[in-house]
Every structure is written in C-alpha cells, then in structure tokens.
Amino acid sequence: MSETDAHSHTAPAVSRTGAPARTANDALVTLREVGIRRSGRWLVRGVDFSVSRGEIVTLIGPNGSGKSTTAKTAIGVMKPDEGRVEKIGGLKVGYVPQKLSIDWTLPLTVERLMTLTGPLKSAEIAEALSSTGILHLARAEVQHLSGGEFQRALLARAIARRPDLLVLDEPVQGVDFSGEIALYDLIKTIRNRTGCGILLISHDLHVVMAETDTVICLNGHVCCRGTPQAVSQSPEYQRLFGVKAAQTLAVYNHDHDHTHLPDGRVLHADGSLTDHCHPEDGHHEDDTAVPDHVHDESCGCGHSQIRLKRLEPGKRDRA
Ligand SMILES: Nc1ncnc2c1ncn2[C@@H]1O[C@H](COP(=O)(O)OP(=O)(O)OP(=O)(O)O)[C@@H](O)[C@H]1O
Known part of the structure; x- marks a missing residue:
C-alpha cells in the first residue's frame, strides 16, 4: 500500500511507516x-x-x-x-496458534503436549514448564487444566526450543x-x-x-x-x-516494588528484608491506587507481587 492510500493517515507521534x-x-x-x-x-x-x-x-x-x-x-x-x-x-520460531486441534477425548498429559511438535529432552521440558510456573502440572491431563494453565502449557511448548x-x-x-x-x-x-x-x-x-x-x-x-x-x-x-x-481505554502498567526470595523472605525496593509483604509495612508505594493489586497466593499475605494501575490515556506510569 502506498503512502498516498486513502486509509493511511499519519497522526502526530504515530507513524504509518516509521517504526521505532x-x-x-x-x-x-x-x-x-x-x-x-x-x-x-x-x-x-x-x-x-x-x-x-x-x-x-x-x-x-x-x-x-x-x-x-x-x-x-x-x-x-x-x-x-x-x-x-x-x-x-x-x-x-516458537508459535502459539489461535486455534489448536486437540482431540479432547484422548488422554494427553502436559508433558506429552510439549513433545507433539517434536522431541524435547526431559530437562528442556522441565525448564520450560518451570519458567511458565506449571512444573507441578507436568503429568496433569491437558483436558483438566484451567484456561490460564492451558495457555501457560502452550507458552511452555513454544519457548522450550529457545x-x-x-x-x-x-x-x-x-x-x-x-x-x-x-x-x-x-x-x-x-x-x-x-x-x-x-x-x-x-x-x-x-x-x-x-x-x-x-x-x-x-x-x-x-x-x-x-x-x-x-x-x-x-x-x-x-x-x-x-x-x-x-x-x-486503560493501558495497564505494573511495577514490582518487592521480590520474593527463594527462602520465603521479601526483599523490598528500599533494600530491606521482611518475612512477609504487608501493605501496611510502609515499603509499598501508593497502595491507594485503584485497582491497586490483584491477589496472588504466592505472596502469602493477600497482597500481590503485581500492582495494577488504571492510567488515563496518554499517561505513563513509572517504568
Ligand atoms: N485461507 C483463507 N482463505 C480465504 N479467506 C481467509 C483465509 N484465511 C483467512 N481468511 C479470511 O481473512 C480474513 C482475516 O482473517 P484473520 O484470521 O487473519 O483475521 P484476524 O484479524 O486474526 O481475526 P480474529 O480477530 O477474528 O481472529 C477473514 O475474513 C478470514 O475469513
């Protein structure tokens, strides 16, 4: 399509041709x-x-x-x-298609799903499942997965071959x-x-x-x-x-203000360590934003690692 095409309009800051x-x-x-x-x-x-x-x-x-x-x-x-x-x-290329033809009546484990498109070593399967947070579901039947778990399994399959x-x-x-x-x-x-x-x-x-x-x-x-x-x-x-x-339109940004360490402790943005992450412990920034967080069970305290902010169009949150 040429630059003069009737459907091509160049808006300020949005270039029809100029990618970053x-x-x-x-x-x-x-x-x-x-x-x-x-x-x-x-x-x-x-x-x-x-x-x-x-x-x-x-x-x-x-x-x-x-x-x-x-x-x-x-x-x-x-x-x-x-x-x-x-x-x-x-x-x-790793590809997660929009539609997948799976016979849902046949038993198929997550591990087996991973190798349907080609062989993988068990270490590669484990690493990919671990990266997507579903290593514990390796032997689960695909038909029993929740929507989110299934998408994670497809993502794991797509990233397994790096x-x-x-x-x-x-x-x-x-x-x-x-x-x-x-x-x-x-x-x-x-x-x-x-x-x-x-x-x-x-x-x-x-x-x-x-x-x-x-x-x-x-x-x-x-x-x-x-x-x-x-x-x-x-x-x-x-x-x-x-x-x-x-x-x-709301473009959602999130920022991590704390990190969960392998031993269960929490490293906060200010460098301090606590056993848990509590909104009231003073480490969290601006927890009054709406919606300020989603519940994440891995947090263990009802507070999320992921904080959400609804931004007005055009505004950008902290990176
Ligand atoms: N092989 C094909 N032969 C003929 N038409 C096709 C073929 N593949 C796709 N189309 C048509 O091309 C158009 C674009 O389809 P496509 O799946 O790329 O859209 P999409 O933006 O991904 O849609 P959706 O958001 O619904 O998934 C549709 O009208 C579809 O019917």
Missing part, C-alpha cells in the same frame, strides 16, 4: 509491503513492519482484520502474494482479567530473560500491557502504529474502535 529506531537494527523478521490474496480478495495488503530481538510488537484490530494472517505470513506458514518477508538465517522469535496469537484467550495481567507479565519476563523478539496478537488495546514496544493497528492494512499510548490517541484507532473506546 530499534526495529531498524537487528530485525529478526521484516515484512515489506506484504499482501495476501485468497478466493479473489485481499485479506491484507501493504503490511510493513519488523520485529527485532528483545522487542514486543503487538498486532491489534477488529475480527477478520488480518492479524492471524499477518502472523502466519511472518513465520512462513502463509506465502505472500505480493511484497516479501525477510528473516535472519536460521531463525527459530526460539529467537515468539509468535503468540491471542495468548490470553479463556483467561480471566487477573490471569491476563499475570500472563502478559510472564511474556515480558520471557522476553527480558531470553532476549527473544515477540509478535503478539490481541483483539484490542485495553489488554495490551504498556511494556509493548510497538502496537500495529490492522484493518486489512496498517492503519497506524506506535506506542500503546500513541496508538490509542490516533484518529485511525479512534475511527476503528470508536472515540469512546479510546477515552475509556
């Missing part, structure tokens, strides 16, 4: 003016972006806007009818709100720990965590792109999702 500087270097995969045509119609056209190491790029857009098509094209499952996809040599690029097509489906936040937090942790690039698909911006580096808003073509805050303010996003959506 970091994407120019070290790109794992780059889509250049990609178009996919099926049954005589263009599903997407003029799609242009890259994902670099350590970068989280999120595709948002309405149903049928071409998010999955674009992700599949990025990893080579679909071939472009115009434009091209460039990848670094030997690119290793991919350079992780492609996650709606990784929070079937997960409740606090579970969504925890999963996005986990995805960010994986990115921070491994340095992989992540291409994430989400329906809309309100669940996209502020740590997403670049949001690309699709509707058969790239409507706009930029940071979550910038995209939420762009005329293209507001046209697509409605001004009300942008006004009521």
Whole structure:
C-alpha cells in the first residue's frame, strides 16, 4: 500500500511507516509491503513492519482484520502474494496458534503436549514448564487444566526450543482479567530473560500491557502504529474502535516494588528484608491506587507481587 492510500493517515507521534529506531537494527523478521490474496480478495495488503530481538510488537484490530494472517505470513506458514518477508538465517520460531486441534477425548498429559511438535529432552521440558510456573502440572491431563494453565502449557511448548522469535496469537484467550495481567507479565519476563523478539496478537488495546514496544493497528492494512499510548490517541484507532473506546481505554502498567526470595523472605525496593509483604509495612508505594493489586497466593499475605494501575490515556506510569 502506498503512502498516498486513502486509509493511511499519519497522526502526530504515530507513524504509518516509521517504526521505532530499534526495529531498524537487528530485525529478526521484516515484512515489506506484504499482501495476501485468497478466493479473489485481499485479506491484507501493504503490511510493513519488523520485529527485532528483545522487542514486543503487538498486532491489534477488529475480527477478520488480518492479524492471524499477518502472523502466519511472518513465520512462513502463509506465502505472500505480493511484497516479501525477510528473516535472519536460521531463525527459530516458537508459535502459539489461535486455534489448536486437540482431540479432547484422548488422554494427553502436559508433558506429552510439549513433545507433539517434536522431541524435547526431559530437562528442556522441565525448564520450560518451570519458567511458565506449571512444573507441578507436568503429568496433569491437558483436558483438566484451567484456561490460564492451558495457555501457560502452550507458552511452555513454544519457548522450550529457545526460539529467537515468539509468535503468540491471542495468548490470553479463556483467561480471566487477573490471569491476563499475570500472563502478559510472564511474556515480558520471557522476553527480558531470553532476549527473544515477540509478535503478539490481541483483539484490542485495553489488554495490551504498556511494556509493548510497538502496537500495529490492522484493518486489512496498517492503519497506524506506535506506542500503546500513541496508538490509542490516533484518529485511525479512534475511527476503528470508536472515540469512546479510546477515552475509556486503560493501558495497564505494573511495577514490582518487592521480590520474593527463594527462602520465603521479601526483599523490598528500599533494600530491606521482611518475612512477609504487608501493605501496611510502609515499603509499598501508593497502595491507594485503584485497582491497586490483584491477589496472588504466592505472596502469602493477600497482597500481590503485581500492582495494577488504571492510567488515563496518554499517561505513563513509572517504568
Ligand atoms: N485461507 C483463507 N482463505 C480465504 N479467506 C481467509 C483465509 N484465511 C483467512 N481468511 C479470511 O481473512 C480474513 C482475516 O482473517 P484473520 O484470521 O487473519 O483475521 P484476524 O484479524 O486474526 O481475526 P480474529 O480477530 O477474528 O481472529 C477473514 O475474513 C478470514 O475469513
């Protein structure tokens, strides 16, 4: 799609073509003016972006806007009818598809699910399950997992082979709100720990965590792109999702003000150690924010490691 296309409008701080500087270097995969045509119609056209190491790029857009098509094209499952996809040599991809064909009537353990797409050593399985917090479910039947546990199992399978690029097509489906936040937090942790690039698909911006580096808003073509805050303010996003959506949009940020040590003690941001984390112990910052936290059983005190803040559009919390 050309720059003069009627659907391409450049808004302040949201560039139709200008991805952040970091994407120019070290790109794992780059889509250049990609178009996919099926049954005589263009599903997407003029799609242009890259994902670099350590970068989280999120595709948002309405149903049928071409998010999955674009992700599949990025990893080579679909071939472009115009434009091209460039990848670094030997690119290793981990993929969590939107739909999975599993025969739910057959017994299938989490361990077995991990190896359905190829062999893995037990140490690799254990490490991946441990990273996603479900090592204790290794022998559990997949059909008995909760929505959040199942998504964690799929994530574990995708990261087990240490991919350079992780492609996650709606990784929070079937997960409740606090579970969504925890999963996005986990995805960010994986990115921070491994340095992989992540291409994430989400329906809309309100669940996209502020740590997403670049949001690309699709509707058969790239409507706009930029940071979550910038995209939420762009005329293209507001046209697509409605001004009300942008006004009521909350980009959720969280910050860890304490760390749980292996021995059960809690290391606070000010360097002090306590046996528990109590909101009233004076270490927590601004616990009056609404909503200020979700319950996390691992905390042991009814207070969460993850604190949530509903931000007004355009405002950014502490990193
Ligand atoms: N192989 C195909 N042949 C024909 N049409 C297709 C094919 N694959 C996808 N489509 C159509 O392309 C459009 C985009 O589909 P896609 O799954 O990429 O959208 P999406 O943005 O991921 O949607 P959703 O949010 O509902 O998951 C849809 O109208 C879909 O019906």
